[in-house]
Amino acid sequence: MLALSRIDAPDEVSELIGDYLERSRLLGQRTAELYLALTSSAGGADFEPEPFSDFYRQGLYHGILGQTTHLCQTLRLRLETLPETSRPQAQRALLIEEAIRARLRLFRDLKMTGARIRLHGNYNLRDVLYTGKDFAIIDFEGDPTRHLTERR
Numbered sequence: 001m002l003a004l005s006r007i008d009a010p011d012e013v014s015e016l017i018g019d020y021l022e023r024s025r026l027l028g029q030r031t032a033e034l035y036l037a038l039t040s041s042a043g044g045a046d047f048e049p050e051p052f053s054d055f056y057r058q059g060l061y062h063g064i065l066g067q068t069t070h071l072c073q074t075l076r077l078r079l080e081t082l083p084e085t086s087r088p089q090a091q092r093a094l095l096i097e098e099a100i101r102a103r104l105r106l107f108r109d110l111k112m113t114g115a116r117i118r119l120h121g122n123y124n125l126r127d128v129l130y131t132g133k134d135f136a137i138i139d140f141e142g143d144p145t146r147h148l149t150e151r152r
Contacts, residue, residue, distance in 0.1 A: 027128065030135045038118040049115035061108040072097050
């Protein structure tokens with residue numbers, strides 16, 4: 001188990017926030033332990049780090065490009081329904097659409113090395129239960145709107 005040292009704070013701070021500082025430290029420790037476990041081979045072949053391959057990078061590029069195209073099309077269709085105060089930012093975003101695509105092409109064309117690891121997708125405090133003494137991290141199915149292979 002990972003051991004992070006206690007956090008010392010001035011008495012005035014400790015008095016104001018009570019034991020929240022210690023709880024924050026413990027939550028950080030449990031989060032670190034989770035990610036260490038997700039990168040460990042102790043969980044079997046499904047948890048082994050995988051190479052960041054050219055095939056994966058190309059697939060990721062096309063997925064991001066598809067989302068970008070869909071978002072820009074949706075923004076164009078709904079531009080007139082946006083509040084007046086939001087329209088200038090939306091119009092600026094549409095003006096740089098080609099620049100965004102150019103940046104994405106850099107990702108497509110750049111060779112990369114590294115490894116892909118598992119993570120707790122969309123990790124937020126709704127996925128953490130406090131027992132009164134410790135934290136339990138739950139909800140590992142990921143974003144249900146994404147395909148199972150993407151969530152894996």
